[in-house]
Amino acid sequence: MDLTAFSTPFHNLNRSISSRSTKTAIKFFRIYSYSSPPPVKTTITSQPASLPVRTIPGSYGLPLLGPLADRLDYAWFQGSETFFRKRIEKNQSTVFRTNVPPSFPFFLVNPNVIAVLDCKSFAHMFDMDLVEKRNVLVGDWMPSTKFTGDRRVCAYLDTSEPQHEQIKSFAMDTLKRSSAIWIPTVTTLLDTMWDAIEPQLPSGPVSYIIPIQKFIFSFSSLCIAGADPANSPDIAENGYMRMDRWLAVQLLPTIPINALQPLVEIFLHSFAYPYFLVSGDYDKLYEFIETEGKEVVSRGQTEFNLSKEDTIHNLLFILGFNAFGGFSIFFLSLLASLESDKTGIQEKLRNEVREKAGSGLGLTFRSVQEMDLVQSFVYETLRLNPPVPLQYGRARKDFELSSHDSVFKVKKGELLCGFQGLVMKDPKVFDDPETFVADRFTGEKGKELLAYLYWSNGPQSGTPSVSNKQCAGKEFVTFTASLFLAHLFLRYDSVTITGTSFSAVEKPKP
Ligand code: HEM
Secondary structure: OOHHHOOOHHHHOOOOOOHHHHHHHHHHHOOOEOOOOOOOOOHHHHOOOOOOEOOOOEOOOOOOHHHHHHHHHHHHHOOHHHHHHHHHHHHOOOEEEEEOOOOOOOOOOOOEEEEEOOHHHHHHHHOOOOEEOOOOOOOOOOOOHHHHOOOOOHHHOOOOOHHHHHHHHHHHHHHHHHHHHHHHHHHHHHHHHHHHHHHHHHHOOEEOHHHHHHHHHHHHHHHHHOOOHHHOHHHHHHHHHHHHHHHHHHHHHHOOOOOOOOHHHHHHOOOOOOHHHHHHHHHHHHHHHHHHOHHHHHHHHHHHOOOHHHHHHHHHHHHHHHHHHHHHHHHHHHHHHHHHOOOOHHHHHHHHHHHHHOOOOOOOHHHHHOOHHHHHHHHHHHHHOOOOOEEEEEEOOOEEEEOOOOEEEEOOOOEEEEEHHHHOOOOOOOOOOOOOOOOOOOHHHHHHHHHHOOEOOEOOOOOOEOOOOOOOOHHHHHHHHHHHHHHHHHHOOEEEEEOOEEEEEEOOOO
16 A cells, blocks of 8 residues: 555654655554454453352442442542442452443433453453444443434444444544654644743743643644644634533433532433533634535545545544643643653663664654663553543453452343453552552563553453454554653653643754
């Protein structure tokens, strides 16, 4: 495939894309497969079940009151992590029955789930023979399809639905094509961001929330939809805010907010907010993709047989919900990991980055992939702060589900719910699981652990494809975060972070 044929306004960047980098990019993204590999069977799910069979412990409580009590514990009294932790202790099991919000009184949903809270039981949700993923992205409840142009977009489709294959192939194709512009796009936008922040630092800390969001919005628009926000004054200024509002209004009932209770429970978690509140924002974003992303939109129609509307609504969801939403959370935790470090990690990262990419070697797919510590730091951040902490899957048939110590019988139609906040601290898999260990994923043993890193709804060692529901952007996400760190430590010796602000940067001595 000729990657250079893909043109966006960013092809005019004055950095050249070296042929070595492009070749490596092609190799790098060949991992995206359009064929149908066998469904994921990790060593963990395929083990023979020589374990005792146990009835699934836990209960759903009294009708209406049980779900309400669980909802209040989850969102208010305990918070999600303690909620699940306490129930593991009470049931003496990482698999148990409970309710999760949203629920009573105004949501017509079934809040009953089977929680799966260790690496072994969670992995059953990657096996598409066992679970169905139709409309369960955020649980039994689903935001109105009004937010996505009256259609169910890719993330809500099960692998058995033909449109899933069509749209996921399209998503993976757009990413593969953009691989040639990804590095120059990201690094140029990062330079613009730092050039704006740096002169403000002598006057005091500079909040990074808006600069980072603007950066994410721009590179996602360019790399996923080939649409340059700079060509639309309204989108350049307000695009990220329009996206934030569209995301917030549809997800409010499921976002844990630990302040201002009981107001949050009463006003934000009791009913779904209507689409008309953000229809103006969504219309503007739609128009932006329609005009600025013409080339990608037309490919969706001609090569993937999608209607123009299906293409644009899906592009907006991938760009806004998957990429912008995911990165907005992830970059904050990446910076928080740097802030909270007490082990001198910045110096170690800087040394590695300069060894692999310094003295004119440059940031290429190959050089970034050779940065083992940088990548491990990114993986460890994803382990302890998975940006999408909850995953759901509905049993396609009756089957036996194993935890590390027991086997449970799951009935067709029951909803499994995994909370990665605890699964990724499984002490049977990760040593010292509560501690951030920056080099955890380096070396041979560290690489083996990638089979148990699940942030993308599949193992980090797995491959997203049309026959599974693993994040289509899996490689881009970890690569972009590594690129962000590599760019940072080429540009600066160190950065001082305080809360959500940068308070100082130290430039390399000439
Ligand atoms: C930090 C950023 C990101 C995070 C944390 C993230 C996370 C996830 C997760 C957890 C899922 C599975 C949800 C589920 O079914 O339970 C998913 C699905 C998906 N992601 Fe990502 N994602 C990110 C960025 C991206 C990017 C950049 C793309 C660009 C193409 C992308 C495209 C998709 C698509 C298309 C799906 C649906 C897959 C399917 O239906 O088979 N994501 N993502």
